[in-house]
Amino acid sequence: KQEVTQIPAALSVPEGENLVLNCSFTDSAIYNLQWFRQDPGKGLTSLLLIQSSQREQTSGRLNASLDKSSGRSTLYIAASQPGDSATYLCAVRSSATQGGSEKLVFGKGMKLTVNP
């Protein structure tokens, strides 16, 4: 059974810092991995999606990497801003060859606060 872990559960940093958010998963047979952002009282917004064959994806100040063999992904946020304050979740979709479906298994998220 796939389990996804995000540590720490919360992080508070001053504006301008470069950040690394961690995500680990127990079963390396994945189809893809996604990073989402959730603002209070809102749904999830997809930030980056990495296919199992890819090593990283970039969008603006965000860069996500994937190391399947070690069961890890990191989300790098460059030059953090107060507007980056939100909860960040990673989610794993299992490989179709493992009988996987469209089901995403989510970590519990990391609450980020960027202080001005």
Added chain:
Amino acid sequence: DAGVIQSPRHEVTEMGQEVTLRCKPISGHNSLFWYRQTMMRGLELLIYFNNNVPIDDSGMPEDRFSAKMPNASFSTLKIQPSEPRDSAVYFCASRQTGPRSQPQHFGDGTRLSIL
């Protein structure tokens, strides 16, 4: 471009009552997902549909929960009878399946409180 629309946004009701949550997916999306989010358990998939057909309902907690998708533009999640432990935020998401992976798009959720 309208996103996933859920209603109601908030629902407070007494234990034992029937609760119906509604979702309108993004037009053209052929997969629809219902999730439940709690502090203790995080975000969990309840059920998902592909082309209006339920594919995986293994996350539905018990027979009190049921979901339908009568057409491509509407889905409901029903709880009957409701219990206090059903209190959570329920999200609906949709995506377009195809040869290239597309992310799921989430609605803003329904915050459900069962007294």
